[in-house]
Amino acid sequence: TQLLEQSPQFLSIQEGENLTVYCNSSSVFSSLQWYRQEPGEGPVLLVTVVTGGEVKKLKRLTFQFGDARKDSSLHITAAQPGDTGLYLCAGAGPGGSEKLVFGKGTKLTVNP
Amino acid sequence: KAGVTQTPRYLIKTRGQQVTLSCSPISGHRSVSWYQQTPGQGLQFLFEYFSETQRNKGNFPGRFSGRQFSNSRSEMNVSTLELGDSALYLCASSLVGRPTPRGTQYFGPGTRLTVL
Numbered sequence: 001t002q003l004l005e006q007s008p009q010f011l012s013i014q015e016g017e018n019l020t021v022y023c024n025s026s027s028v029f030s031s032l033q034w035y036r037q038e039p040g041e042g043p044v045l046l047v048t049v050v051t052g053g054e055v056k057k058l059k060r061l062t063f064q065f066g067d068a069r070k071d072s073s074l075h076i077t078a079a080q081p082g083d084t085g086l087y088l089c090a091g092a093g094p095g096g097s098e099k100l101v102f103g104k105g106t107k108l109t110v111n112p
Numbered sequence: 113k114a115g116v117t118q119t120p121r122y123l124i125k126t127r128g129q130q131v132t133l134s135c136s137p138i139s140g141h142r143s144v145s146w147y148q149q150t151p152g153q154g155l156q157f158l159f160e161y162f163s164e165t166q167r168n169k170g171n172f173p174g175r176f177s178g179r180q181f182s183n184s185r186s187e188m189n190v191s192t193l194e195l196g197d198s199a200l201y202l203c204a205s206s207l208v209g210r211p212t213p214r215g216t217q218y219f220g221p222g223t224r225l226t227v228l
Contacts (some may be wrong), residue, residue, distance in 0.1 A: 035219075040221065090155075100157070
C-alpha cells in the first residue's frame with residue numbers, strides 16, 4: 001500500500017492549459033515537499049509546505065497543504081513545454097517518524 | 113558550491129554479481145540517504161547515514177548495504193544482483209538528515225544500474 005497517492009499518474013496537455021496534481025494520504029505529515037525530476041537527473045526541490053492550509057506560489061506554480069496536513073495539491077497556470085517532467089510529492093514525518101516518503105509521481109508532458 | 117555527485121552514472125552487471133555505488137555529498141552535509149527509483153514502485157528509501165552511522169533503514173533485503181566515511185562520502189553495495197535490482201539509485205545529502213527545513217535533501221543525478 002502506497003502511503004502517498006498521487007494523481008493523475010500521467011498528464012499530457014497543450015501549452016497554455018492549466019492543470020492540478022494531487023497528493024493524498026491517510027497519514028498526517030509534519031511537512032510536505034514537491035520535487036520535479038527531469039530525465040537522467042535527480043529530483044529538484046520546488047517547495048516545502050509546513051502549516052496546514054498553507055499556500056505557496058512559485059511563479060506560475062501554486063502549492064497548497066491541506067488543513068489536516070494529509071494532502072497537498074500543485075496547480076500550474078498556463079503550462080509551458082519547460083514544465084515537462086516528473087512531479088513528486090514527499091511527506092515528511094508520517095506518524096511521527098523522521099522518514100521522508102515519496103509518491104510515485106505524476107509524469108507531465110506539455111506539448112507546444 | 114558543488115552539488116551531489118554520484119559515480120558511476122551508468123552500470124551494467126549480470127545476475128549474481130555485486131556492485132558498489134559511490135556518492136559524494138555537498139560540502140558540509142553530514143547526512144546521506146539512498147533511494148531506489150523504479151517505474152513501478154517509484155522512489156523507495158533504502159537507508160540513511162549520519163556521521164558514519166546508519167540512522168534509518170528501509171524495507172530492503174540484507175543484500176543492500178552501505179557505509180559512510182569520515183569525510184561524509186558514502187558507498188552503497190548490492191550483492192548477488194537480481195534482475196529486479198535494475199533501477200536508478202539516487203543519493204541525497206542534507207545538513208541534518210531530519211525532515212525539517214535544515215534537513216532539505218539535495219539529490220544527485222543517480223546511477224542507472226541495469227542487471228542482465
